[in-house]
Amino acid sequence: xxxxxxxxxxxxxxxxxxxxxxxxxxxxxxxxxxxxxxxxxxxxxxxxxxxxxxxxxxxxxxxxxxxxxxxxxxxxxxxxxxxxxxxxxxxxxxxxxxxxxxxxxxxxxxxxxxxxxxxxxxxxxxxxxxxxxxxxxxxxxxxxxxxxxxxxxxxxxxxxxxxxxxxxxxxxxxxxxxxxxxxxxxxxxxxxxxxxxxxxxxxxxxxxxxxxxxxxxxxxxxxxxxxxxxxxxxxxxxxxxxxxxxxxxxxxxxxxxxxxxxxxxxxxxxxxxxxxxxxxxxxxxxxxxxxxxxxxxxxxxxxxxxxxxxxxxxxxxxxxxxxxxxxxxxxxxxxxxxxxxxxxxxxxxxxxxxxxxxxxxxxxxxxxxxxxxxxxxxxxxxxxxxxxxxxxxxxxxxxxxxxxxxxxxxxxxxxxxxxxxxxxxxxxxxxxxxxxxxxxxxxxxxxxxxxxxxxxxxxxxxxxxxxxxxxxxxxxxxxxxxxxxxxxxxxxxxxxxxxxxxxxxxxxxxxxxxxxxxxxxxxxxxxxxxxxxxxxxxxxxxxxxxxxxxxxxxxxxxxxxxxxxxxxxxxxxxxxxxxxxxxxxxxxxxxxxxxxxxxxxxxxxxxxxxxxxxxxxxxxxxxxxxxxxxxxxxxxxxxxxxxxxxxxxxxxxxxxxxxxxxxxxxxxxxxxxxxxxxxxxxxxxxxxx
Numbered sequence: 017x018x019x020x021x022x023x024x025x026x027x028x029x030x031x032x033x034x035x036x037x038x039x040x041x042x043x044x045x046x047x048x049x050x051x052x053x054x055x056x057x058x059x060x061x062x063x064x065x066x067x068x069x070x071x072x073x074x075x076x077x078x079x080x081x082x083x084x085x086x087x088x089x090x091x092x093x094x095x096x097x098x099x100x101x102x103x104x105x106x107x108x109x110x111x112x113x114x115x116x117x118x119x120x121x122x123x124x125x126x127x128x129x130x131x132x133x134x135x136x137x138x139x140x141x142x143x144x145x146x147x148x149x150x151x152x153x154x155x156x157x158x159x160x161x162x163x164x165x166x167x168x169x170x171x172x173x174x175x176x177x178x179x180x181x182x183x184x185x186x187x188x189x190x191x192x193x194x195x196x197x198x199x200x201x202x203x204x205x206x207x208x209x210x211x212x213x214x215x216x217x218x219x220x221x222x223x224x225x226x227x228x229x230x231x232x233x234x235x236x237x238x239x240x241x242x243x244x245x246x247x248x249x250x251x252x253x254x255x256x257x258x259x260x261x262x263x264x265x266x267x268x269x270x271x272x273x274x275x276x277x278x279x280x281x282x283x284x285x286x287x288x289x290x291x292x293x294x295x296x297x298x299x300x301x302x303x304x305x306x307x308x309x310x311x312x313x314x315x316x317x318x319x320x321x322x323x324x325x326x327x328x329x330x331x332x333x334x335x336x337x338x339x340x341x342x343x344x345x346x347x348x349x350x351x352x353x354x355x356x357x358x359x360x361x362x363x364x365x366x367x368x369x370x371x372x373x374x375x376x377x378x379x380x381x382x383x384x385x386x387x388x389x390x391x392x393x394x395x396x397x398x399x400x401x402x403x404x405x406x407x408x409x410x411x412x413x414x415x416x417x418x419x420x421x422x423x424x425x426x427x428x429x430x431x432x433x434x435x436x437x438x439x440x441x442x443x444x445x446x447x448x449x450x451x452x453x454x455x456x457x458x459x460x461x462x463x464x465x466x467x468x469x470x471x472x473x474x475x476x477x478x479x480x481x482x483x484x485x486x487x488x489x490x491x492x493x494x495x496x497x498x499x500x501x502x503x504x505x506x507x508x509x510x511x512x513x514x515x516x517x518x519x520x521x522x523x524x525x526x527x528x529x530x531x532x533x534x535x536x537x538x539x540x541x542x543x544x545x546x547x548x549x550x551x552x553x554x555x556x557x558x559x560x561x562x563x564x565x566x567x568x569x570x571x572x573x574x575x576x577x578x579x580x581x582x583x584x585x586x587x588x589x590x591x592x593x594x595x596x597x598x599x600x601x602x603x604x605x606x607x608x609x610x611x612x613x614x615x616x617x618x619x620x621x622x623x624x625x626x627x628x629x630x631x632x633x634x635x636x637x638x639x640x641x642x643x644x645x646x647x648x649x650x651x652x653x654x655x656x657x658x659x660x661x662x663x664x665x666x667x668x669x670x671x672x673x674x675x676x677x678x679x680x681x682x683x684x685x686x687x688x689x690x691x692x693x694x695x696x697x698x699x700x701x702x703x704x705x
Contacts, residue, residue: 331516
């Protein structure tokens with residue numbers, strides 16, 4: 017931002033789970049969401065207990081059900097005399113334990129527009145967006161008044177504000193802008209990864225107690241069932257959470273749910289019956305569907321400049337099939353999925369209001385009046401990581417500062433994944449149900465669902481956390497290690513888990529049986545709506561190993577066995593002195609191209625910077641298209657190792673430790689793989705004095 021430049025204040029609206037909920041917002045002494053403090057250094061693991069009864073809403077989806085916290089809700093952000101956010105008081109979930117949530121994204125927005133022009137809006141994502149409109153309107157009025165006092169607007173020009181919204185926050189922004197008098201206060205709106213037409217994964221919160229509308233990025237460490245302490249607790253919360261019903265797919269999205277013997281696909285009446293059987297409130301779902309039809313399924317925003325940022329490079333669940341025929345007999349609920357391009361949580365058709373094409377987005381097919389609508393794409397950025405993605409701010413920086421048309425980004429599409437179906441594994445820990453737990457009806461079986469064990473989550477970098485040194489194709493990882501390293505996505509249901517990985521992944525995974533159970537594993541490749549079996553199903557009382565060879569293609573090669581597979585030829589896991597002793601290339605490895613750049617030109621003192629790394633290799637046989645490198649990158653300063661990470665689809669944003677003031681010459685060292693040679697790249701990191 018240039019000195020003296022007039023910038024429309026930015027108000028940030030986070031998505032579902034992204035705002036703090038306090039028992040007494042006016043006198044915040046007891047935060048009930050998230051239920052633990054910010055970054056933890058020790059112990060090596062942290063427990064994630066939340067008493068879901070404090071979060072529950074009544075049958076109307078609006079009033080708090082808990083007599084202990086009858087006023088539970090969000091809190092207003094606090095600012096110092098110079099309008100800098102007071103640390104830890106934004107009202108937005110900045111981090112979850114040691115994992116960044118919205119902290120990095122808010123830091124980037126503050127850097128772009130200046131602290132005096134940035135406002136955070138924590139809101140009650142449990143409820144319908146209408147419950148937060150008055151508070152948002154008051155904050156907008158305050159921001160306009162602040163801008164009038166602190167910035168030099170031309171004579172006769174009245175300040176306006178701009179909204180930047182992620183995920184469900186985009187539906188709040190659209191609700192606000194639907195009123196012409198409120199819309200007149202807005203300069204422009206940016207939505208990122210917004211589920212305008214809903215997201216099929218949301219239904220899992222109520223139906224199986226295992227999934228939410230956030231299932232990537234920081235939530236790999238903070239799944240709802242882990243935080244709430246079990247599947248029944250998640251389902252109990254979801255029964256009356258109007259905000260979650262708002263994220264069920266709209267009618268305009270198309271049919272998304274099949275249940276064998278009931279409806280394939282299910283119509284509205286059958287969905288209402290299923291919600292009732294699950295202990296939910298069909299009236300809340302019906303109200304959400306009506307609001308989609310009246311408001312969220314189209315953009316009626318007049319001439320308000322509106323920019324959608326979408327992502328289509330991650331295979332995303334677009335339709336779900338349940339077969340409950342074995343439920344109640346000891347056989348886990350059978351789940352089938354279809355995939356579309358998306359961000360891993362929200363399918364691209366929902367993000368774009370059905371405007372997505374194979375190579376872009378056609379705004380002309382989006383309903384409503386929106387002459388100033390533009391669309392930008394983030395390639396292969398997962399939902400929970402979008403607000404921290406450097407590519408986002410490269411697109412929208414000038415747009416936020418002066419309204420310059422934002423960059424369109426790079427379109428990419430991916431709707432294909434290898435799926436590992438695991439029954440009886442440790443991915444679904446169970447324990448005896450607590451007698452004090454609420455009894456939540458199981459929509460698929462009369463016996464109810466076993467409760468997931470209250471888990472502890474390893475703090476990254478601690479001795480209990482999986483080392484990213486192990487996350488290469490030459491090492492065997494547990495599925496949980498691969499999940500925490502961002503190499504796979506896991507969809508959990510009662511007694512069953514689906515593990516999704518890229519068809520080009522070169523991974524060696526170990527699955528362990530739950531105590532006293534026989535582990536059964538099968539694999540398939542899902543390409544859009546087509547499922548093709550791969551390796552024959554295997555059962556074992558001990559561990560099973562799944563090996564994906566990274567060949568990709570129409571039918572990837574995947575094997576399942578009970579013996580620990582020998583590592584393929586390639587570089588060995590890096591020693592601790594890798595910065596002083598580079599790893600030799602594997603025989604037959606191809607030339608590699610590594611690019612690296614700091615996410616920020618200058619880092620604030622005592623802040624942690626990031627380096628964006630990408631690596632490709634020349635494929636054998638002279639094929640023109642470059643391969644996306646796998647394996648490990650290490651960041652070194654001299655012989656000192658600063659950080660390390662595992663490439664995912666050839667890319668990774670690596671977070672640095674806090675560095676001293678001045679210039680730092682950092683070597684980005686890619687350690688190679690069986691297919692790609694090691695390669696170095698040097699970047700200069702500048703830290704303010």
